[in-house]
Amino acid sequence: MRRDYFTLDVENIDWVDEDGSPSKPTVTIHFEGPSSTLRERLTGPDGDLLDADETDVTFRLQESVDEPGATGVVSVTNRTTGDFILELNEEAEDVLRFIRAARTYGQETSDTTGRYHVEIAINGDDEVEYEKTTFLVYNREGNLLRQHSLIPSGVEL
Secondary structure: OOHHHEEEEEEOOHHHHOOOOOOOOEEEEEEOOOHHHHHHHOEOOOOOEOOHHHEEEEEEEOOOOOOOOOEEEEEEEEOOOOOEEEEEEEEHHHHHHHHHHHHHHHHHOOOOOOOEEEEEEEOOEEEEEEEEOOEEEEOOOOOEOOOOOEOOOOOOO
């Protein structure tokens, strides 16, 4: 699937910079393209849609994180098979700001369902929603950048 079929919208991240009340960061991934392929990738071998614990969300930088205007690829993958469900290009600054909001949300609330919310919509219809606690960031060589990643305490990678 082409990356330009996807757009990404975020909500509930400004409160961090404005010292507002914590609100769970939400990312909505919109897909405008042939729906059958994405629906197939979102479906497990049992025919049901994948659950949150069956998916991983990552960000792979294409440049150094310190480069002005650095970009990267946001990916949602099937945790069992390692197959990509979707990929889209995003600016590193925007993704890292989202992760910072999710980290702060987890530190300032007692919400145990997740640190951020993911929605995937296909051609305008909501397909899946996930509550997630982990968002891993990798450099262009594929090395995990722990200081930029969202990793719950007690989790060993």
